[in-house]
Amino acid sequence: MASVTTDTDVADDDIRPMRADARRNYDKLIAAAREVFTERGSEGSLDEIAKRAGVGPGTLYRHFPTRDDLLDALMRDWTERVVADAEAAVSADISPRKTLEQWFTAYIGHVTLHRGAAVKLSAAMDDESSPMYRKCQTLISANEHVLDDLAGSGALRSGVEARQVMRLISGVATFADSTGIGEDEVTPMLDIVIDGILK
Amino acid sequence: MASVTTDTDVADDDIRPMRADARRNYDKLIAAAREVFTERGSEGSLDEIAKRAGVGPGTLYRHFPTRDDLLDALMRDWTERVVADAEAAVSADISPRKTLEQWFTAYIGHVTLHRGAAVKLSAAMDDESSPMYRKCQTLISANEHVLDDLAGSGALRSGVEARQVMRLISGVATFADSTGIGEDEVTPMLDIVIDGILK
DNA sequence: ACCTGAACACCGTTCAAGT
DNA sequence: ACCTGAACACCGTTCAAGT
Numbered sequence: 001m002a003s004v005t006t007d008t009d010v011a012d013d014d015i016r017p018m019r020a021d022a023r024r025n026y027d028k029l030i031a032a033a034r035e036v037f038t039e040r041g042s043e044g045s046l047d048e049i050a051k052r053a054g055v056g057p058g059t060l061y062r063h064f065p066t067r068d069d070l071l072d073a074l075m076r077d078w079t080e081r082v083v084a085d086a087e088a089a090v091s092a093d094i095s096p097r098k099t100l101e102q103w104f105t106a107y108i109g110h111v112t113l114h115r116g117a118a119v120k121l122s123a124a125m126d127d128e129s130s131p132m133y134r135k136c137q138t139l140i141s142a143n144e145h146v147l148d149d150l151a152g153s154g155a156l157r158s159g160v161e162a163r164q165v166m167r168l169i170s171g172v173a174t175f176a177d178s179t180g181i182g183e184d185e186v187t188p189m190l191d192i193v194i195d196g197i198l199k
Numbered sequence: 200m201a202s203v204t205t206d207t208d209v210a211d212d213d214i215r216p217m218r219a220d221a222r223r224n225y226d227k228l229i230a231a232a233r234e235v236f237t238e239r240g241s242e243g244s245l246d247e248i249a250k251r252a253g254v255g256p257g258t259l260y261r262h263f264p265t266r267d268d269l270l271d272a273l274m275r276d277w278t279e280r281v282v283a284d285a286e287a288a289v290s291a292d293i294s295p296r297k298t299l300e301q302w303f304t305a306y307i308g309h310v311t312l313h314r315g316a317a318v319k320l321s322a323a324m325d326d327e328s329s330p331m332y333r334k335c336q337t338l339i340s341a342n343e344h345v346l347d348d349l350a351g352s353g354a355l356r357s358g359v360e361a362r363q364v365m366r367l368i369s370g371v372a373t374f375a376d377s378t379g380i381g382e383d384e385v386t387p388m389l390d391i392v393i394d395g396i397l398k
Numbered sequence: 399a400c401c402t403g404a405a406c407a408c409c410g411t412t413c414a415a416g417t
Numbered sequence: 418a419c420c421t422g423a424a425c426a427c428c429g430t431t432c433a434a435g436t
Contacts, residue, residue: 171370196395
């Protein structure tokens with residue numbers, strides 16, 4: 001849980017020194033994983049990933065002890081993009097409804113990295129032991145940021161909690177993910193939720 | 200797609216004659232599947248199911264060519280219960296909000312047969328080739344029944360479509376399924392959706 | 399008509415042997 | 418410190434041989 005390598009509480013994903021060949025394999029594995037997960041979803045074969053990266057299966061396990069560690073590593077620059085999109089929705093000078101539509105759509109986009117990702121991330125939101133738990137925390141903050149802003153301008157129905165909204169949108173994302181419906185089919189679902197959120 | 204055994208369009212799940220040993224194995228397989236799926240979720244081992252039923256793997260495949268066929272068979276008396284619960288919600292003399300709460304809770308209960316079932320059923324809703332497609336149709340009708348009744352008494356916001364509501368609740372169910380949150384955590388999510396549905 | 403179980407392919411995971 | 422690949426266990430799926 002706590003970092004063992006340092007005494008200060010720095011981020012886990014800083015660049016630790018790595019032997020040149022290790023670094024190369026690490027990068028090749030991530031690239032291969034991105035490919036395979038995109039094609040086959042988050043249950044894509046780890047064997048296949050190692051094969052495409054041109055390394056032995058053991059190398060994959062050395063770098064990523066579990067499948068979720070690999071998925072987590074895939075999301076390196078993910079948090080920045082999430083934060084940026086939340087900020088964009090807040091600072092755009094548009095109606096509360098439009099703000100939520102924009103943010104939720106971005107949210108769903110981020111969470112449906114590839115088939116099966118949405119369920120995994122939903123589960124990770126409530127599971128501290130998941131490697132992706134930290135990333136989900138950023139998503140939670142970003143969502144709170146957007147809702148707090150709307151609350152500030154008095155647009156929110158009383159009693160609406162960010163956590164519940166988050167779970168609802170995750171549910172929508174998971175549904176979209178597993179059925180393969182597109183953005184045009186998602187918007188009507190979001191509209192109902194938004195009606196439930198706004199005054 | 201169409202039934203080949205009869206010329207009239209009867210239900211698929213009528214009792215066809217079966218040799219005594221076949222019937223016995225069929226029943227044992229269903230019982231074993233119920234066990235394993237409950238313990239391990241819908242991806243539980245088919246091998247394990249055959250083993251617990253005390254039959255060879257080939258026998259399982261003879262009765263249930265795909266995993267989804269097995270899941271479908273597990274839901275034999277499922278539709279009746281769904282229809283009954285929808286009817287109960289409609290005919291109970293309670294507020295529109297309570298009606299929806301009751302129906303949605305029942306809905307989610309039915310759809311979360313065991314871990315992983317909710318996603319499968321969500322996907323089946325939009326996939327005609329799924330063995331569970333027919334069962335989902337009943338769920339769709341039941342849901343329309345409840346919403347139509349509320350529309351009749353003018354309680355619904357204009358523009359609310361049963362299909363969208365259905366998808367939202369399926370999303371909630373899937374989320375609940377994958378995170379393991381209980382009914383008390385689900386209700387606040389439902390409340391927001393209900394605010395979006397009712398006038 | 400139905401059942402059995404051996405057989406095959408594929409995958410996750412580990413670990414001894416190498417550099 | 419890192420990599421390789423053989424090895425093992427487990428699972429899905431098929432099919433020839435049986436009754």
